[in-house]
Amino acid sequence: MIDKLIKKIQKTGAPIVVGLDPTMKFVPEHIKKAAFEEKGETLEGAAEAVWLFNKAIVDSTCDLIPAVKPQIAMYEQFGIPGLAAFKKTVDYCREKGLVVIGDVKRGDIGSTSAAYALAHLGRVQVGSSLCAGFDEDFVTVNPYLGSDGVQPFIDVCKEEKKGIFVLVKTSNPSSGEFQDRLVQDGVTAGAAGEGTGEISFSGRPLYEVVGETVAKWSEQFVGENGYSYIGAVVGATYPEQGRVLRKVMPKSFILVPGYGTQGGTGKDLIHFFDENRLGAIVNSSRGIIAAYQNEKYSKFGSENFADASRQAVIDMITDIDQAFAGVGR
Amino acid sequence: MIDKLIKKIQKTGAPIVVGLDPTMKFVPEHIKKAAFEEKGETLEGAAEAVWLFNKAIVDSTCDLIPAVKPQIAMYEQFGIPGLAAFKKTVDYCREKGLVVIGDVKRGDIGSTSAAYALAHLGRVQVGSSLCAGFDEDFVTVNPYLGSDGVQPFIDVCKEEKKGIFVLVKTSNPSSGEFQDRLVQDGVTAGAAGEGTGEISFSGRPLYEVVGETVAKWSEQFVGENGYSYIGAVVGATYPEQGRVLRKVMPKSFILVPGYGTQGGTGKDLIHFFDENRLGAIVNSSRGIIAAYQNEKYSKFGSENFADASRQAVIDMITDIDQAFAGVGR
Numbered sequence: 284m285i286d287k288l289i290k291k292i293q294k295t296g297a298p299i300v301v302g303l304d305p306t307m308k309f310v311p312e313h314i315k316k317a318a319f320e321e322k323g324e325t326l327e328g329a330a331e332a333v334w335l336f337n338k339a340i341v342d343s344t345c346d347l348i349p350a351v352k353p354q355i356a357m358y359e360q361f362g363i364p365g366l367a368a369f370k371k372t373v374d375y376c377r378e379k380g381l382v383v384i385g386d387v388k389r390g391d392i393g394s395t396s397a398a399y400a401l402a403h404l405g406r407v408q409v410g411s412s413l414c415a416g417f418d419e420d421f422v423t424v425n426p427y428l429g430s431d432g433v434q435p436f437i438d439v440c441k442e443e444k445k446g447i448f449v450l451v452k453t454s455n456p457s458s459g460e461f462q463d464r465l466v467q468d469g470v471t472a473g474a475a476g477e478g479t480g481e482i483s484f485s486g487r488p489l490y491e492v493v494g495e496t497v498a499k500w501s502e503q504f505v506g507e508n509g510y511s512y513i514g515a516v517v518g519a520t521y522p523e524q525g526r527v528l529r530k531v532m533p534k535s536f537i538l539v540p541g542y543g544t545q546g547g548t549g550k551d552l553i554h555f556f557d558e559n560r561l562g563a564i565v566n567s568s569r570g571i572i573a574a575y576q577n578e579k580y581s582k583f584g585s586e587n588f589a590d591a592s593r594q595a596v597i598d599m600i601t602d603i604d605q606a607f608a609g610v611g612r
Numbered sequence: 613m614i615d616k617l618i619k620k621i622q623k624t625g626a627p628i629v630v631g632l633d634p635t636m637k638f639v640p641e642h643i644k645k646a647a648f649e650e651k652g653e654t655l656e657g658a659a660e661a662v663w664l665f666n667k668a669i670v671d672s673t674c675d676l677i678p679a680v681k682p683q684i685a686m687y688e689q690f691g692i693p694g695l696a697a698f699k700k701t702v703d704y705c706r707e708k709g710l711v712v713i714g715d716v717k718r719g720d721i722g723s724t725s726a727a728y729a730l731a732h733l734g735r736v737q738v739g740s741s742l743c744a745g746f747d748e749d750f751v752t753v754n755p756y757l758g759s760d761g762v763q764p765f766i767d768v769c770k771e772e773k774k775g776i777f778v779l780v781k782t783s784n785p786s787s788g789e790f791q792d793r794l795v796q797d798g799v800t801a802g803a804a805g806e807g808t809g810e811i812s813f814s815g816r817p818l819y820e821v822v823g824e825t826v827a828k829w830s831e832q833f834v835g836e837n838g839y840s841y842i843g844a845v846v847g848a849t850y851p852e853q854g855r856v857l858r859k860v861m862p863k864s865f866i867l868v869p870g871y872g873t874q875g876g877t878g879k880d881l882i883h884f885f886d887e888n889r890l891g892a893i894v895n896s897s898r899g900i901i902a903a904y905q906n907e908k909y910s911k912f913g914s915e916n917f918a919d920a921s922r923q924a925v926i927d928m929i930t931d932i933d934q935a936f937a938g939v940g941r
Binding site: 304306307315319324325326328329354356357359360361362363365366367370388389390391392393394395396398399401402403407408409410411412414415416417425426427428429430431432450453454455456457458459460461462464465466467486489492493496 | 633635636644648653654655657658683685686688689690691692694695696699717718719720721722723724725727728730731732736737738739740741743744745746754755756757758759760761779782783784785786787788789790791793794795796815818821822825
């Protein structure tokens with residue numbers, strides 16, 4: 284699947300992924316009106332509005348982009364009907380030939396992580412049948428529980444030729460609260476944490492240690508182009524950390540959130556890529572799907588929200604191209 | 613909701629929670645047969661089997677216990693039908709007066725965390741209506757993304773008088789890989805992690821730093837009995853760390869997984885409690901719900917699996933009582 288993603292990036296010339304994170308405030312009034320008239324101001328109505336919104340944006344942009352990244356929380360908030368809209372969106376995007384990255388940030392231990400992996404990337408045994416629950420191409424995974432939590436995902440990836448992106452350095456302002464803490468190099472087994480006194484060691488931030496662990500995991504399953512099925516998430520808002528992590532995880536594709544609304548710019552992104560313009564894929568959510576609400580695209584009007592999204596994709600590709608041109612790539 | 617949980621613990625004399633984590637291998641053949649005959653060897657069939665299994669166990673144990681903890685991964689693996697069985701289980705347990713802890717381990721940033729919080733603890737705005745997606749009483753939350761990720765849950769907790777348990781030290785063997793790393797005391801802003809050389813500081817493990825942060829969060833919302841709506845998860849398999857964390861987070865109730873099958877014993881649990889036998893609630897999943905598969909309870913037979921579960925609950929209460937008696941509480 285990493286090979287498919289790379290081929291699609293090369294074909295479109297667009298190392299970008301559109302974040303399908305529809306909240307009610309992004310959905311134009313005429314879509315909500317139609318959905319609520321049919322299904323009421325209910326979870327079903329919200330789910331229908333989300334689906335109509337997504338479908339229009341996908342139809343309008345799918346020839347320009349390699350991938351989409353639906354954020355499952357935005358669907359889960361609408362309960363079972365919302366999750367059904369998530370599944371419908373995933374299935375529709377795959378039909379359209381897009382690579383689907385399920386932004387689920389799941390992570391647990393042992394058999395529980397295995398259940399999440401089967402839910403989103405694999406197939407579960409029911410009697411003598413194998414059934415797929417959601418069936419994305421990639422998912423995002425939280426590493427806080429360590430290898431026990433991540434290995435079950437890797438095992439399913441090998442089985443299904445799918446991939447994961449492990450959270451390493453997230454794009455939010457408080458991501459440093461734990462991720463930036465300088466840590467010891469090795470693990471002190473059984474450190475009870477009381478009265479350990481002064482310890483001298485070379486401190487590296489936790490995200491770098493997590494990045495090194497991702498690099499080790501990534502060796503397990505490498506595609507034909509040299510990049511692994513096991514990638515990482517590093518926020519566009521932390522370009523300097525991106526530069527370090529690009530080197531720490533040479534085989535890991537980096538999924539880069541935080542471009543646009545969160546403050547990341549095209550120039551910030553360069554460090555996440557290798558010299559062949561590969562190795563990273565940049566997400567934009569609100570900047571694309573709610574482009575029509577941005578003054579820059581207001582001429583489209585809310586009726587033509589999907590055309591505004593298309594223009595925003597074209598502008599994002601140009602922004603990244605210009606940043607590459609600036610460094611002669 | 614923390615007050616309701618404590619009252620129920622005091623009434624039942626059982627600081628325990630039954631983990632409703634049904635995998636197909638725990639569900640007795642006669643239940644699977646009935647479900648598959650009705651709905652086929654499909655996701656719907658699996659979900660029906662899970663629901664029938666859960667209902668029997670809840671009916672058989674609900675007078676003995678204060679709370680249940682369904683692990684959503686075990687339902688999510690069966691896709692939309694599985695998640696519908698999760699919701700049905702949550703609703704049924706709440707009808708029975710049980711406190712429901714959704715073990716969802718969600719965690720994201722800003723508006724995305726807010727969406728998860730609304731999904732599981734709150735109500736989402738649809739037009740002029742407020743709709744609840746899943747509606748548990750508590751959920752578990754992953755702290756890797758820092759305060760941005762957790763605060764939206766706390767805000768919804770305040771609004772809905774519900775609670776969370778934040779992962780601090782998990783019960784799995786590899787939990788130390790990141791959680792036990794000794795870390796610096798403060799956050800070094802902008803630490804790029806290269807060539808920092810030797811740094812001297814008092815190192816405490818990351819889980820303790822996370823525990824201190826939970827203690828700060830917990831101050832925001834304290835119940836009438838002195839315990840906060842903001843609790844923590846600490847594995848029974850790490851009793852020494854439990855002892856430290858009990859002191860670090862004096863107002864946080866501790867949800868303790870890892871008893872039984874994962875190796876934790878009654879004796880290990882004492883340190884997680886305060887002197888009034890409060891402050892902790894111990895989870896057992898497989899040990900209760902699949903008790904009939906354990907040689908100790910084989911006399912019940914698979915037809916009477918729910919009676920075996922009831923006996924296993926009684927034995928677990930006795931085990932904890934004896935451990936308290938051993939230290940004179």
